[in-house]
Structure formats: structure tokens, C-alpha cells
Amino acid sequence: MELQERDERRAAAEAVLDRLTSAGVVGVVLPWVDTSGITRMKSVPLATLPSAAQWGVGMSPVFDGFLVDDSIVAGTYAGSAMGDLRLHPDLSGLTVLAGQPGWAWAPVDRYAQDGTPHVQCSRSLLRRLVGELADEGLTVRAAFEIEWVLGEADLPEGADPDAFVPALSGPAYSMTRHIEVSDYARDLLAALADQGIAVAQFHPEYAAGQLEVSVGTGDPVAAADTALLVRSTIRAVSMAHGLRASFSPKVTADGVGNGGHVHLSLWRDDQNLMSGGSGTFGLTGDGEAFIAGLLRHLPGLLAVGAPSVASYLRLVPSHWAGAFAAWGLENRETALRFVTGPSGHRQAAANVEIKSVDAAANPYLLMAGLLAAGRAGLRAGATLPDPVGIDPASLTDEGRREAGIAALPASLEEAVRAFEADEVLTSAYGTELATTIAEVRRGEIALFDGMSPEGITKAVRWRH
Numbered sequence: 001m002e003l004q005e006r007d008e009r010r011a012a013a014e015a016v017l018d019r020l021t022s023a024g025v026v027g028v029v030l031p032w033v034d035t036s037g038i039t040r041m042k043s044v045p046l047a048t049l050p051s052a053a054q055w056g057v058g059m060s061p062v063f064d065g066f067l068v069d070d071s072i073v074a075g076t077y078a079g080s081a082m083g084d085l086r087l088h089p090d091l092s093g094l095t096v097l098a099g100q101p102g103w104a105w106a107p108v109d110r111y112a113q114d115g116t117p118h119v120q121c122s123r124s125l126l127r128r129l130v131g132e133l134a135d136e137g138l139t140v141r142a143a144f145e146i147e148w149v150l151g152e153a154d155l156p157e158g159a160d161p162d163a164f165v166p167a168l169s170g171p172a173y174s175m176t177r178h179i180e181v182s183d184y185a186r187d188l189l190a191a192l193a194d195q196g197i198a199v200a201q202f203h204p205e206y207a208a209g210q211l212e213v214s215v216g217t218g219d220p221v222a223a224a225d226t227a228l229l230v231r232s233t234i235r236a237v238s239m240a241h242g243l244r245a246s247f248s249p250k251v252t253a254d255g256v257g258n259g260g261h262v263h264l265s266l267w268r269d270d271q272n273l274m275s276g277g278s279g280t281f282g283l284t285g286d287g288e289a290f291i292a293g294l295l296r297h298l299p300g301l302l303a304v305g306a307p308s309v310a311s312y313l314r315l316v317p318s319h320w321a322g323a324f325a326a327w328g329l330e331n332r333e334t335a336l337r338f339v340t341g342p343s344g345h346r347q348a349a350a351n352v353e354i355k356s357v358d359a360a361a362n363p364y365l366l367m368a369g370l371l372a373a374g375r376a377g378l379r380a381g382a383t384l385p386d387p388v389g390i391d392p393a394s395l396t397d398e399g400r401r402e403a404g405i406a407a408l409p410a411s412l413e414e415a416v417r418a419f420e421a422d423e424v425l426t427s428a429y430g431t432e433l434a435t436t437i438a439e440v441r442r443g444e445i446a447l448f449d450g451m452s453p454e455g456i457t458k459a460v461r462w463r464h
């Protein structure tokens with residue numbers, strides 16, 4: 001970052017001070033996501049924002065090596081307490097926080113002291129990949145779907161503080177459940193609207209206490225920023241209502257988990273390449289190649305997209321989580337669900353949903369991996385196998401083999417091995433980040449070694 005850019009960043013921050021002051025803002029949160037998928041942060045009082053924009057705010061690089069329980073892995077390129085990084089707020093994402101009166105936030109890019117992007121900054125990496133696709137005339141529109149469960153925050157005296165007591169008792173997807181949550185959901189929708197987030201849908205989901213919100217698409221960096229903001233807003237509104245939100249992949253050992261599905265479409269010259277073509281379901285050749293790249297690299301992608309030991313308790317067949325490496329039209333049991341949208345609206349709506357991933361993922365890291373995988377498919381002119389129109393679990397092993405349907409990794413260890421063997425992914429992340437990803441995952445595998453599903457879900461229940 002040159003001195004002139006630093007001056008410009010300072011000027012941009014000075015220009016928003018009056019607006020923030022009149023909105024009652026006292027401090028600005030600088031959030032970023034670590035390798036284990038936890039949003040960490042620092043904050044500055046409002047008056048310090050210009051200096052933070054110009055020079056950044058110090059934060060140790062040790063956080064790259066943090067695990068989900070706040071222990072630290074002694075990694076090859078992460079986990080050392082030496083050195084310092086600078087958190088630079090990106091003011092294009094500046095938002096007055098509706099769920100935390102008096103606070104604003106701006107997502108952060110992490111820089112080294114010398115002004116170059118920190119080589120393990122997931123947000124900077126994602127922006128670089130978006131830029132490289134743009135150089136090829138391609139844009140991606142993306143959105144994260146967010147599922148969470150609501151538990152009671154106030155538990156009876158003597159209760160296990162990590163216990164999950166569902167705050168809702170009505171049937172899945174039911175009006176009863178909506179009435180139970182009516183005031184909360186109103187406050188949540190209002191908070192999201194105040195923050196300029198375009199909500200597409202809100203509904204009660206299937207699992208105990210589970211809800212879902214989906215939002216409009218944006219460019220990949222904005223989509224990841226939005227995912228962070230929506231989750232923090234949900235957490236804040238939940239706490240204000242005496243409730244506790246969990247985005248953990250699997251909140252209880254049995255039942256359906258929380259997904260963090262990603263929707264992607266690929267565009268060139270304002271044309272959605274997932275529609276209007278002569279391929280299956282209207283795919284263009286490039287749209288197909290991009291999806292084929294995702295399919296090809298899914299096993300390794302799970303090390304970033306389903307990054308928790310608990311992710312593999314969620315990612316099981318017949319739980320709508322997409323446990324098989326296959327694709328299909330509106331198929332919720334294949335990892336890739338192709339969505340055409342209603343006829344007449346397909347050019348705008350067609351997209352692919354990556355179902356196997358969950359909200360323990362760092363959304364920037366995941367999105368970067370998805371773009372790298374899709375781009376590799378494009379470069380190779382990859383083609384898709386036949387789409388699958390049934391639940392692959394309904395076939396025998398042999399039936400699946402004949403249909404060319406493979407199971408995705410069934411454990412984090414398997415996913416990490418697939419990741420390490422995937423040169424497209426490791427080279428997109430670069431040696432340092434790829435090594436850290438694998439080491440952090442192995443640190444978490446060791447952390448939960450030998451633990452029962454009940455023990456694992458309880459240990460990570462309130463961490464994401």
C-alpha cells in the first residue's frame with residue numbers, strides 16, 4: 001500500500017465521520033475470519049477510524065493458527081506470536097450495526113507491516129481471484145444461505161451451560177413456529193433491512209429450533225461480507241431476545257444439521273452462463289465447465305467448506321446435506337443442486353447450489369476455493385457426467401459405481417488428504433495458506449480424537 005493510497009483511505013474515513021456520529025456510532029468493529037471459521041475482531045473508537053484506515057490496527061499473526069477452542073497450533077507458517085499484521089477496514093463495507101446500537105463495522109483486509117497484503121489473508125485472496133476472473137471477462141454472483149438453531153439463553157440453575165434447549169417447539173416449516181418466533185423475526189428482518197441487506201426469504205427449518213434466512217446475490221467478496229454481517233446480526237438480535245444462536249454444522253448428534261449452502265452463477269457480458277445454452281437444463285459450455293470444476297474438486301474443497309470435525313456428523317446421506325459427489329436438477333441429496341428458476345426468469349435465476357458446505361467455513365476461504373475450482377474446470381473445458389435424479393443413498397454401492405457417483409469424504413481427515421492432493425486448490429491458496437489450512441484441520445482432528453458425536457457437538461455447539 002503506497003503512501004498516497006494511505007492518504008486516500010484516511011480521507012475516505014474522515015468523510016464518513018459526520019454521518020456515523022449522527023447515527024449515534026461510538027465505535028467501529030473490524031471483523032475478520034480465522035482459519036477455523038471463527039469471526040475475530042478488534043474495534044476502534046470512532047475518532048480513531050481515520051488513523052485505522054490509514055495505518056491499520058495491529059493484530060498478531062498468531063490467529064491464523066487458532067483452533068475452534070482457542071488453542072493454537074504450532075504451524076509451519078502460523079501460530080507464532082512473533083510479528084504483527086495491520087487490519088485495514090474496507091470502508092465500502094461500512095455498516096451501522098442495527099443489532100448493536102452505537103457500533104458500526106467495516107470488514108477487514110489484513111496487511112503486512114510493509115503494506116503488502118498478508119499472504120494468509122482470505123479476503124485479500126478472494127478479491128484477487130475475483131479480479132483474475134474479471135480479467136477474463138467473467139463475473140460470479142454469489143450468496144450464502146444461512147441456517148441456525150435458536151436455543152434458550154437462560155437455563156435453569158445447575159443446568160449444563162452448554163446444553164441446547166430448543167427455543168421453538170412448533171412443527172418444521174410451520175406457522176406455529178413462525179408465531180412463536182414472530183417478534184424476534186420481525187426485529188431480525190428490520191435489522192437486516194436497516195443494514196441494507198436484501199433478504200430473499202425467512203422461514204422455520206426442519207431441525208429442532210432451526211430457522212433459515214436467504215439473501216440476494218452479490219459479488220463473491222460482498223457475499224462473504226454479507227454472510228458475516230447476517231450471522232452477527234442474528235446473534236445480536238437473538239441475545240436481545242434472551243436466545244442463543246448456533247450456526248454449528250451439527251448442534252445435536254442426531255437429526256439434521258445447519259448448512260451454509262453457497263449459490264453461484266457465472267456471467268459474461270451480462271449473460272448468465274448457467275442459462276440459455278444448448279446443454280443439459282440450458283447450461284452453456286462454460287457454465288457446464290465451471291460446475292464440472294466444482295464437482296471435480298469437491299473432495300478437497302470440503303477441507304475448507306466443511307472444516308469442522310462436526311461437519312462430518314452433518315454430512316451424511318438422506319439429510320439434505322449433499323453427501324455425494326454428483327449433481328442434479330433441484331436434487332437436495334447431491335452435493336451440487338442445479339437450479340434453473342421458473343421459466344421466463346431463468347436468465348436471471350439459474351445457478352448452482354453447493355450443499356455440502358456449512359457455516360463453520362471461513363466464507364472468504366471457501367469462496368476462493370470455489371472460484372479456483374470452477375476456473376480450473378473452465379480452463380480444462382471440463383464436462384459434467386449425467387445428472388442424478390434420485391437420492392444416491394437409495395442405490396446400492398454397485399448401483400452408485402455404475403452411475404459414477406462417489407461418496408464425498410466421510411471424515412475431516414479424508415477431506416484434508418484430498419485437499420493436500422489437489423494441486424489446483426493448494427496452488428490457488430498458495431503454500432503458506434494451504435499448509436496452515438491443513439495444519440489447523442489436523443489440530444482440530446487431534447483435539448476431538450476419540451470423542452463421541454455427543455461430545456463433539458457439545459464442544460463446538462456455541463463456537464460458530
Ligand code: GLU
Nearest residue numbers: 256257258259320321332
Ligand atoms: N439443513 C440442511 C443441511 O444441513 C439443509 C436443508 C435444506 O435443504 O435447506 O444442509
Ligand code: MG
Nearest residue numbers: 147205212259
Ligand atoms: Mg435450508
